[in-house]
Amino acid sequence: MNQLSHLRVEAQRAPESGIVAVMSHGRGREGLIPLWAGEGDLPTPAFISDAAASSLAAGETFYTWQRGIPELRAALARYYGRHFGRTFAPEEFIATNGGMHAIQLALDAVAGHGDEVIYLSPAWPNFAAAAGIAGATPVPVVLDASGNGWTCEVEKIAAAITPATRAIFVNTPSNPTGWTADRGTLTAILDLARERGLWIVADEIYSLFYYGGTRAPSFIDVMEPEDRIIFVNSFSKNWAMTGWRVGWLKIHPELQQVFENLMQYSISGVPAFLQKGAVAALDEGDAFIAEQVERARAARDIVCDRLRSTGRVELSPPAGAFYAFFKIDGVEDTTAAAFDIIDRANVGLAPGTAFGVGGESYFRFCFHRRLDEVEEAVERLAHWIESR
Secondary structure (H helix, E strand, C coil): CCCHHHCCHHHHCCCCCHHHHHHHHHCCCCCCEECCCCCCCCCCCHHHHHHHHHHHHCCCCCCCCCCCCHHHHHHHHHHHHHHHCCCCCHHHEEEECCHHHHHHHHHHHHCCCCCEEEEEECCCHHHHHHHHHCCCEEEEEECEEECCEEECCHHHHHHHCCCCEEEEEEECCCCCCCCCCCHHHHHHHHHHHHHHCCEEEEECCCCCCECCCCCCCCHHHCCCCCCCEEEEEECCCCCCCHHHCCEEEECCHHHHHHHHHHHHCCCCCCCHHHHHHHHHHHHHCHHHHHHHHHHHHHHHHHHHHHHHHCCCEECCCCCECCEEEEEECCCCCHHHHHHHHHHHHCEECEEHHHHCCCCCCCEEEECCCCHHHHHHHHHHHHHHHHCC
């Protein structure tokens, strides 16, 4: 019996992650420096882990609030108030099982079979894949690359809109390119969405990993309360919590019951003890984030300076996030090259083929690590480039 053929077509077509394929090839190699995944090298800080452990020890292991415990939603409101300079209500937030789950819930709410969703490419591959699994058609709009970095032409987004379009997914600062929208671009995208009656799904997970100020420009800076924007976010990056799988949605309060229902029929609530750790992250973690951003800034400069010194690399310093996205002169098959770099340089990179249209000829280097490791990794990589 051919069981595979009896699965949903959308499930059968779910793509293998090009990032995971490289990780599987190199995982466990002695001395390898793993820069393929979007995470840092530090474990979760003790002030966060201890809060979760105390909750677990206290027996907080029962079913919990579908929308998130009141303490977490209040902490999210405080966090946004500090960083965005105005008042937010706990009713604007929903706790999720990581940023990916937040994206899936947003898609469940706004798009399905027969619909189209636009996204900016090169892109983290999970959004497009999740849209496809949901039955919607992901439509890439390619960012423009130049010697001055990546830019977004809003006219290209407008040209991609059809009667089937339901939403525009915008990740800024961007994984993998580091592209960061300015207020003018955000305003233009929002005006377009208003004019065409579209939702915006805003992924601002890297908003504090921004090298031009205290945080990146946000749709929050330019929107009105009734604009149709769903924000998806995660605790993974800012607080070294990638393995916790805790995230959140920021939505209009009118949508609370709908998203509570979607939570009920997907994961039935994030464990309470994990949420207690998330509360500690929000209330006590600003200094930790600031330290990580400054370390990432120094790492970015090390990587960009050394790779460009080879004379073989096309690379613009990213304005945000913590990735160098670059081309190597003469390298066309980045998937094969990524495997070779593992084998010969003992450095793990993500091939640009994993990030869709416009990214095929690039590599992604996650520089959110100790500076000595970053220096060693970039020297190994530069030697690989120079030896070709």
